[in-house]
Amino acid sequence: MEVSCNLSPIVFSTRHSEPELVVPAEPTPNEVKLLSDIDDQEGLRFHLPIIKFYHHNPISIMKGEDPVKVIREAIAKALVFYYPFAGRLREGPNRKLMVDCNGEGVLFVEADADVELWQLGDTVQPPCPYMREFLNEVPGSEGIIGCPLLLIQVTRLRCGGFVFVIRMNHTMCDTLGLVRFLNMVAEFSRGKCAPTQVTQLPVWQRHILNARDPPTVAFTHQEYGDVIDEKTYSLAKHVGGSDNEVVHDSVFFGPKEILSIREKLPPPLQNCSDFELLSACLWKCRTIALEPNPNDIVGLSCFINARGKNGLQVPNGYYGNAFAFPIALSKAGLLSQSPLGYALDLIRKVKTLMSEEFIRSVADLMVIKGRPMYRTVGNYLVADTTRVGFDCVDFGWGKPVYGGPAGAISCVSFYARFKNCKGEDGIVVPIWLPRSVMENFRSELQKIITQDPLNDHSYTNTLPKRSIISKL
Known part of the structure; x- marks a missing residue:
């Protein structure tokens, strides 16, 4: 990992022309x-x-x-x-x-x-x-x-x-x-x-992705709206921080790191995708690092493509937004203390919700509820762009060294392909966290990667106390 x-390691000058249309x-x-x-x-x-x-x-x-x-x-x-x-x-x-x-x-x-x-x-x-x-x-x-x-x-x-x-x-x-x-x-x-x-x-x-007439919301859609009491919910303090209070970093997962995490799972779960595996790992580590109350509800929302879903008939060439992000929910203490397979199982189950009826229910909700904002408090949203094709766009000079999202945004991370200076092909995940949380997150992630697969409970029997934060 x-x-x-x-921090910028080098300084250089850039000359910009006047913008044109x-x-x-x-x-x-x-x-x-x-x-x-x-x-x-x-x-x-x-x-x-x-x-x-x-x-x-x-x-x-x-x-x-x-x-x-x-x-x-x-x-x-x-x-x-x-x-x-x-x-x-x-x-x-x-x-x-x-x-x-x-x-x-x-x-x-x-x-x-x-x-x-x-x-x-x-x-x-x-x-x-x-x-x-x-x-x-x-x-x-x-x-x-x-x-x-x-x-x-x-x-x-x-x-x-x-x-x-x-x-x-x-x-x-x-x-x-x-x-x-x-x-x-x-x-x-x-x-x-x-x-x-x-x-x-x-x-x-x-x-084709408009609300029905009449609109009918068929799911609870807990991925929308912060319905908790922010005065008593411990994670509310991490929402809406200024740029001075957050750190924007990324984590690179090479083949060794991905294999090491996969080995923490029982054999029936080891056939999961890299996206499912890393999402379970990051969700668990991020939750522990944020130090919520054990009974707080935390969520993970996966952006899931609606193209190819039976009944939707999204045509080839459609370039509008065609996705939804159903949410997996858990008590923070249970997520933190359980083996990694617990988080993975929640993610895999919620992905099965994605269907024609689900995305039509989202469209109906937008009309009925006045286009509510997605849930931010206690939620982590993840999007897999590793197979979208940003890294294959060739303007005539060959494929890019890196091609993908420029970074994370608030509580959203985008996964992208990257080959580092060592020549390792892997997945890079940018993440945005409060400065006081980032070191704990790094520590928890390192524990999962290096931990003995046979001792999955060795460090999660209690939520960790806040560690001393080194200067970033």
Whole structure:
């Protein structure tokens, strides 16, 4: 297990050009499109940055080409097909979101950084400490209503490599939908004149994930809303901290660490996925580190893709949000004191809830309850992007050294693929925790990884006392 700190080891200068608007390369329909009731959630009204680092490739098909110019032109061509991205969100009655497809364009920033990719080392993994250099947050662009839906920056590096960052308005698409757009941009970058069969044409059809008429909520959906009394609930003190009170780190799980954790499980459970395994481990360690009261209820919500679920018929090319995040719940003391298989079993059971009826129930809940926010107090949300395809987008210079989410957000972690400087392929998980909790979390995680599989109860018979926190 490796934990990266968010301190910057090197200093370099970055020159940013004035932001510009990239519009579709050809005229596009001027119309208004409604988002679905799955898109239109309070919890998705934020911007998610994705970052990619590319080596200089002297033998690539793009030898001598400027990545800024090539990618900017490719974006304009892709926007002909994904023209809603070039529009602006509006609110209708009851705060219903819709896209005014007016062709205003997406924000684009050209930049040059006085650094070489090799100097960045493993800091290219999330959380990248240089996000201010690689994503110039354009003033006035951070809003949801009436603001650009995409902000893109391409930064040339001194070595000939480059960094690509795209910040998306999450109400417009999920990570799978964004990868579809990026793959089309990549095809145009590599010289294609039109989308190929490999890149499916985009499909809107947001109505398929709208609430029913009449709406019928068929599940309790405890993943939405903080229904506890925050004055008596011990974990409420960890919600809404300022940037000075939290630490943004990441954990790298290589093959040895994953095997070591898997060996802690009884044989019937060892066939679980890496995502299930790491989610159980992180949920347990995070809970212990937060030091809740044993009777407090804690949760873990897994983002589960709805594509391919029987009855939903989500079409190929659909790029809207098509997921739900059912929640596993446990008393904190029971989760902390039980073997790892207890957490894993809860996660696997809750994943079976995902069905056509479940996601339709979520859409109905959004309409009936006024789009409630997902549960934050005592909840940990995890999303697996290891198979989404961010690490495979090739603009013509090869695959990225790292491609995926730029970091965690509050109580949400994104899992991504990464090969570290030792050449180990693994999974990197960024995590955001209060400074007073992070050292306990690291300690508990190390215990699980190094613990004797035959002695799974050796350190969880009581919740640990707060340890002395070293300076980070």
